[in-house]
Amino acid sequence: MLVDSHCHLDFDEFRDRVPEILEEMSAAGVGHALCISVTLDDFPRVRALAEAHPRLFATVGVHPDYPDAGQVTVDELVALAGHPRVVAIGETGLDYYRLSGDLDWQRERFRVHIRAARACRKPLVIHTRASADDTLRIMREEGAAEVGGVMHCFTETLDVARAAVEMGFLISFSGIVTFRNAGPIREVVKALPLERILVETDSPYLAPVPHRGKVNRPAYVRHVAEEVARLRGLSFAAVAAATTANFFRLFGLATHKRLGEV
Numbered sequence: 001m002l003v004d005s006h007c008h009l010d011f012d013e014f015r016d017r018v019p020e021i022l023e024e025m026s027a028a029g030v031g032h033a034l035c036i037s038v039t040l041d042d043f044p045r046v047r048a049l050a051e052a053h054p055r056l057f058a059t060v061g062v063h064p065d066y067p068d069a070g071q072v073t074v075d076e077l078v079a080l081a082g083h084p085r086v087v088a089i090g091e092t093g094l095d096y097y098r099l100s101g102d103l104d105w106q107r108e109r110f111r112v113h114i115r116a117a118r119a120c121r122k123p124l125v126i127h128t129r130a131s132a133d134d135t136l137r138i139m140r141e142e143g144a145a146e147v148g149g150v151m152h153c154f155t156e157t158l159d160v161a162r163a164a165v166e167m168g169f170l171i172s173f174s175g176i177v178t179f180r181n182a183g184p185i186r187e188v189v190k191a192l193p194l195e196r197i198l199v200e201t202d203s204p205y206l207a208p209v210p211h212r213g214k215v216n217r218p219a220y221v222r223h224v225a226e227e228v229a230r231l232r233g234l235s236f237a238a239v240a241a242a243t244t245a246n247f248f249r250l251f252g253l254a255t256h257k258r259l260g261e262v
């Protein structure tokens, strides 16, 4: 059994296609997926997915690539995170690749998310791109280690991964590890302790080889796990079991929830 630790099933690509997506997950041995919020406007649709389908969970947060989403408050996030199917705060973080100029608002938004996560005792889902130093600095300054979480779609160096692991974070790998030019990321996959690794799709983006360029979907997380197994010289079953256990441990989900009796 596998878990896709990060996907965007509320996006237009999947409209009216969720039953089909769930069937594909079953066929591929993917039991669960975490649906990630990117704005508070989208959040009700993310929450509705987790309410309708016991195999889906939700997060609440405002992504750093949405400048027009406005500033959220700690109180707003904490209130929305009180829902029993919301297991984390995010995705949040910094992105100096997609956006440039004065990004003080992005750093402030990130700080608000960490404060909210600490206030409601839920882990963080962190996005970092071309901004690792500031991401780690703000995580330290705001005490992110108190709640931990996951660095999602990881593309940074082993040093950055280790710094996040020291703060109690897991490192999640996407289909990027299957791309031909992924040499440096593959070294990170090999070097980290297995109990610190998650796998994800970031659907609809970043479809792994052999589906590269198509619309990604949670079933394809299997290809990510297969690549992690190959790189580490482990069986697919061992990687599936470990990453699934890591997921449920991080998000504090009990066995009865795992079986869908919510």
Ligand SMILES: [Zn+2]
Pocket (backbone or CB within 6 Å): 091, 127, 152, 153
């Ligand atoms: Zn992201």
Ligand SMILES: [Zn+2]
Pocket (backbone or CB within 6 Å): 006, 007, 008, 036, 091, 202
């Ligand atoms: Zn995402």
